[in-house]
Amino acid sequence: xxxxxxxxxxxxxxxxxxxxxxAVEALQVAxxxxxxxxxxxxxxxxxxxxxxxxxxxxxxxxxxxxxxVASMRSLSGIxxxxxxxxxxxxxxxxxxxxxALVGGGGALIRPGAVSRASHGVLFLDESPEFSRVVLDGLRxxxxxxxxxxxxxxxxxxxxxxxxxxxxxxxCPCGQHGTGQCRCAPQQRRRYLGRLSGPLLDRVxxxxxxxxxxxxxxxxxxxxxxxxxxxxRERVAAARDRAAHRLRGTPWRAxxxxxxxxLRRTHPLPPAVVAPLDDALARGAxxxxxxxxxxxxxxxxxxxxxxxxxxxxxxxxLFYRQGVPA
Numbered sequence: 001x002x003x004x005x006x007x008x009x010x011x012x013x014x015x016x017x018x019x020x021x022x023a024v025e026a027l028q029v030a031x032x033x034x035x036x037x038x039x040x041x042x043x044x045x046x047x048x049x050x051x052x053x054x055x056x057x058x059x060x061x062x063x064x065x066x067x068x069v070a071s072m073r074s075l076s077g078i079x080x081x082x083x084x085x086x087x088x089x090x091x092x093x094x095x096x097x098x099x100a101l102v103g104g105g106g107a108l109i110r111p112g113a114v115s116r117a118s119h120g121v122l123f124l125d126e127s128p129e130f131s132r133v134v135l136d137g138l139r140x141x142x143x144x145x146x147x148x149x150x151x152x153x154x155x156x157x158x159x160x161x162x163x164x165x166x167x168x169x170x171c172p173c174g175q176h177g178t179g180q181c182r183c184a185p186q187q188r189r190r191y192l193g194r195l196s197g198p199l200l201d202r203v204x205x206x207x208x209x210x211x212x213x214x215x216x217x218x219x220x221x222x223x224x225x226x227x228x229x230x231x232r233e234r235v236a237a238a239r240d241r242a243a244h245r246l247r248g249t250p251w252r253a254x255x256x257x258x259x260x261x262l263r264r265t266h267p268l269p270p271a272v273v274a275p276l277d278d279a280l281a282r283g284a285x286x287x288x289x290x291x292x293x294x295x296x297x298x299x300x301x302x303x304x305x306x307x308x309x310x311x312x313x314x315x316x317l318f319y320r321q322g323v324p325a
Contacts, residue, residue, distance in 0.1 A: 011056035011086065015227040016049065019212040023050055026207045026319060028231050031057035032238035033299030034253035035292075036142070036164040036202060038127075038195075041209030043174045047167040050209070051123045054165060055087040056228040057235050058120070065119040068159055072115045088120035090162075094129035102137045102160075103149050109156040114141050117162035127166040128194040135199055138164065142202045145256075163255075166203065168192065178211075204255065204292045205319045238302035245298070254299045259291025262298070272310045275317055285320065293320050 017024055023039065027050055030037045039047040061069065061084075069088050070080040090113045092101060099105065103112035114122060124130060141147045141160035149156045170176035171183040172191050183191075200206075242254050245266065251257050270277075276293055279285045285293065296316035301308040 011228065012049075012053050013228045014053045014056065014231050015225045017046060017053070017225065020046060020050075020209055023207050023209050024226055024231075026205050027054060028057065028226075028235055028303065029296065029299055029319070030054065030163070030165070030205055031231075031235045032254075032303055033204075033242070033295060034163050034255035035204035035296060035299065036166075036255070037205040037207065038166040038168065038200070038203045039207050039209050040168050040170055042169060042176070042178060042211050045209040045211040047209050048123075048125055051091075051121070051125075051165045051167060052089065053228060054121050054163070055089045057232050058087045058163075059236065059239060061085045061087060061119055068118055069116070069120070072111045072118060072158065075111050076116060077110070078116075088117050089123065090114075090117035090121070091123040091125060094124070094126045096130070096134065098131070098134045098137050101134050102141070102147050103156070103158055106151070107153055109149050109151060109154060111156075111158045112147075114138065114147055114160040114162055115158040118145075118159040119161060120163065121165055122162040123165045123167070125167045127168050128191050130194075132194055132196065135194070136196055139198060139202065161256075164203070166195070168195065201286055201288050202292075204296050206321070207319070234303060237305070238299065241302040241305070242299070254295045254302070257295055259288070259294070262291065262294055266298075268294075268308055268313075272308060272313055275310065275314055279317060279321075285317075289320060293317055296320070 014024065014027070026037065029035060031054060039050065041047055063083070066083045066085050070083060073080050092113045096113070099112065101112050102114050103110060127135070141162070142164060145159065145161035147158050147160040149158070171181055171188040173181055173183055175181040176183065176188060239253065243252065246252065246257065249261070276285075276290055280287070280290050293313070293316045296319055297308050297313045300315050301312045304312070306312070
């Protein structure tokens, strides 16, 4: 089999992002551990800018993964003349149907955006505007990394091991917190409630992104900012540490690890996980959330080149609960 020549795509630089240093750090955590992420902020705050820079922080695809991506594109009717080793980035419009997102069709079953995003990033901008049925269709592939589509004449199974990034405005008008919002609290709760609890329970990082003020932008214009090159090296080093921990297992990143396995083979001292135990006892997180927070804590520690401490667990818990209700 002759593999076509590689054709790397240009990816935008993380250094273009001004301000929101906590969101830039969270993006690196997401890349290091393949964690799913939600960004909440007003229009123009930079949510799309941040999401589009995530593929540049991820490891280059190996030949097998690149062939998976090319196959899904080809089955979707997209011509693939070369083998692209850059992780894919799919950003369907919020009017997309369930078939467009997860795949479907009649006699000829075609993959959807979740399969074309496999080994890469699926970005859902204005995520509360998506149909709730469409969003809940993501729950199966988020757990299994596969999507199974049944039709009367056939069944198709496609890869769907994507990294989910959700973006949302804080309210229907998008101006909550700016002093210009006229949305009632009930409207805001109903709007954000379109993202179901079971879906958000699978999202490891929840980050508020603030709009950068002109004065702040001018002050920070000349400040050194983290470039994609620097962040990618940091992410690669963290992934190497995770790979050492996960050697001999089927997992390649902390975001994919089985929770019971992690708790059994890499137990943490009771004093370190005390904040998590307290959150679980209060009902602030589910058992799934407990395991996912542990994975994030390991990723944060890997980025710091350190063993997991209570501080790392606290940061991971903040990421999980960082978006106000």
